[in-house]
Amino acid sequence: MGQRPITFLRQVVALCTFPELMDSPSFPEDAKWRARRILQGCGGQSVGAYSASDGVQCIREDIAAYVEQRDQGVPANRDNVFLTTGASDGIMTVLKLLVSGEGRNRTGVMIPIPQYPLYSAAIAELGAVQINYYLDEDNCWALDVNELHRAYQAAKQHCQPRVLCIINPGNPTGQVQSKKCIEDVLHFAYEENLFVMADEVYQDNVYAPDCQFHSFKKVLYEMGPEYFNSVELASFHSTSKGYTGECGFRGGFMEIVNLDPEVRAQLVKLLSVRLCPPVAGQAAMDVIVNPPRPDEPSFGRFHEEKAAVLGALADKAKLTEQILNTVPGIKCNPVQGAMYAFPQVFIPPKAVEEAKALGMQPDMLYCLRLLEETGICVVPGSGFGQREGTYHFRMTILPSPEKLKVLLEKLRDFHIGFLNQYSDLQEPQCRVPA
Numbered sequence: 001m002g003q004r005p006i007t008f009l010r011q012v013v014a015l016c017t018f019p020e021l022m023d024s025p026s027f028p029e030d031a032k033w034r035a036r037r038i039l040q041g042c043g044g045q046s047v048g049a050y051s052a053s054d055g056v057q058c059i060r061e062d063i064a065a066y067v068e069q070r071d072q073g074v075p076a077n078r079d080n081v082f083l084t085t086g087a088s089d090g091i092m093t094v095l096k097l098l099v100s101g102e103g104r105n106r107t108g109v110m111i112p113i114p115q116y117p118l119y120s121a122a123i124a125e126l127g128a129v130q131i132n133y134y135l136d137e138d139n140c141w142a143l144d145v146n147e148l149h150r151a152y153q154a155a156k157q158h159c160q161p162r163v164l165c166i167i168n169p170g171n172p173t174g175q176v177q178s179k180k181c182i183e184d185v186l187h188f189a190y191e192e193n194l195f196v197m198a199d200e201v202y203q204d205n206v207y208a209p210d211c212q213f214h215s216f217k218k219v220l221y222e223m224g225p226e227y228f229n230s231v232e233l234a235s236f237h238s239t240s241k242g243y244t245g246e247c248g249f250r251g252g253f254m255e256i257v258n259l260d261p262e263v264r265a266q267l268v269k270l271l272s273v274r275l276c277p278p279v280a281g282q283a284a285m286d287v288i289v290n291p292p293r294p295d296e297p298s299f300g301r302f303h304e305e306k307a308a309v310l311g312a313l314a315d316k317a318k319l320t321e322q323i324l325n326t327v328p329g330i331k332c333n334p335v336q337g338a339m340y341a342f343p344q345v346f347i348p349p350k351a352v353e354e355a356k357a358l359g360m361q362p363d364m365l366y367c368l369r370l371l372e373e374t375g376i377c378v379v380p381g382s383g384f385g386q387r388e389g390t391y392h393f394r395m396t397i398l399p400s401p402e403k404l405k406v407l408l409e410k411l412r413d414f415h416i417g418f419l420n421q422y423s424d425l426q427e428p429q430c431r432v433p434a
C-alpha cells in the first residue's frame with residue numbers, strides 16, 4: 001500500500017539478523033543497544049536459533065513493562081506473556097485449549113457478527129459451536145450486552161458456551177467500544193463464567209477524537225479485585241497493524257490472566273509443540289513495546305514517522321466515510337478505528353434474484369461485478385456475517401489519499417451504474433436510516 005516501514009524497527013531487525021552491521025556508523029546507537037540485548041536474550045546469540053517456546057525472556061519482560069505503562073500501572077507479569085506467530089497463532093492456540101466435549105457438552109464460542117473470519121474458521125476447524133452475537137449497526141456497531149444475553153440463552157439449549165470473543169477496535173466494522181460497554185461485557189463474562197478473548201490488534205488504530213482505546217485488562221482491574229482476580233482473560237496484540245503494518249514478520253503476543261496452573265501447563269505444552277514463533281518477528285514486537293525514549297537519538301525520527309502514518313490513517317478514515325456517504329444507496333458508519341470501512345449497500349431485488357439464480361450471495365455478485373468493471377477488490381459482507389437481508393462490503397482505508405479518492409470515485413460511478421441496471425427506476429434505499 002506504499003506505506004514506508006518505520007526506520008527504527010527495520011534497523012533493529014537488520015542488526016539482529018546481520019550483527020556485522022553493529023560496526024556500521026549508519027546505524028544509531030539506540031538501535032544497536034536494543035539489538036545487542038535481544039541477541040543476548042537469544043541463547044545462541046543469533047535470531048537463527050530457536051528461542052524458548054514462550055518467547056525470548058527479555059522481550060517478554062519488555063512486553064509486560066509496556067502493558068503496565070499502557071494500562072497506567074495495572075500490574076503485568078512476564079510469566080503471563082507469550083510471544084506468538086502473529087495474533088492468529090495465539091487466538092488459534094487458546095481456542096484449541098478451550099474446546100472440548102461432545103453433543104450438548106461441546107464448547108460454544110461467542111463471536112461478533114460481523115466478525116474477522118479467523119474466528120469462524122478456527123471454530124469450524126476445531127469442531128466447536130459458533131454462537132453469533134450481532135453488533136448494532138444503527139448504533140455505530142456498538143456491542144449491546146442484551147444481545148449477549150440473548151445469544152447465550154439461545155445457545156445454552158444445545159452447547160456449553162465457554163468463550164466470549166471481542167474484537168476491539170473492530171474488524172471489519174471499525175468501531176471502538178466504550179469503557180462502559182467493556183465493563184458490561186466483563187460483568188456478563190463474570191456472571192456466566194466465560195473465558196474472554198480480547199482481540200486488541202488495532203489498539204494503536206483509533207482515529208475518532210471522541211473515542212479512546214480501553215484495554216479489557218485495565219477495565220477489569222478497575223472493576224475491583226473480585227473481577228480482576230477471577231475473570232479468565234486473554235488479550236492479543238500483533239506487529240501486523242498499528243503504525244508498523246509489519247504483517248510479514250509474523251510477530252505478536254498474548255497476555256493471559258487468571259489461568260488455572262494446570263491449564264497453563266497444557267498451554268505451554270501446546271506452544272512447545274510448534275517450537276517457537278519467528279525470532280525476527282519477536283524482535284519486531286520488541287521495538288513496538290520498547291520504542292526510542294525521549295533521551296535517545298532515534299526518538300525524533302521514530303515519532304515523526306509514527307505520527308505521519310497514524311495521522312494519514314485518520315485522514316483516510318474520514319475521507320472514506322465522507323465519500324461513501326455521498327453515494328445514493330450506500331450508508332457508512334464512522335470509521336472510528338482499525339483499518340476498514342464496512343458500508344451497507346442497497347442491492348436491488350432484481351440483482352438479488354440474479355445472484356440467487358447463479359447460486360451466489362448478492363453481495364458476492366456485487367463485489368465480483370465491481371472487480372470486473374473497475375479492478376477494485378473489496379470483500380463481500382457475507383464473508384464476515386451480517387443481518388439477514390442486509391448487504392455490505394469491506395474495504396481497507398490503506399491506499400494513499402490520492403489513490404483512495406480515485407478508487408472511491410470509481411466505486412461511486414460503478415454503484416450508480418449497478419443501481420440503474422437493476423433498479424426498475426425505483427429509489428435506492430438503505431435499510432439503515434440516513
Ligand SMILES: Cc1ncc(COP(=O)(O)O)c(C=O)c1O
Nearest residue numbers: 086087088116167171238240252
Ligand atoms: C481482528 C484481527 N485479529 C487478528 C488478525 C491476525 O493478525 P496477525 O497478522 O497478527 O496474525 C487480524 C488480521 O487482519 C485481525 O484483523
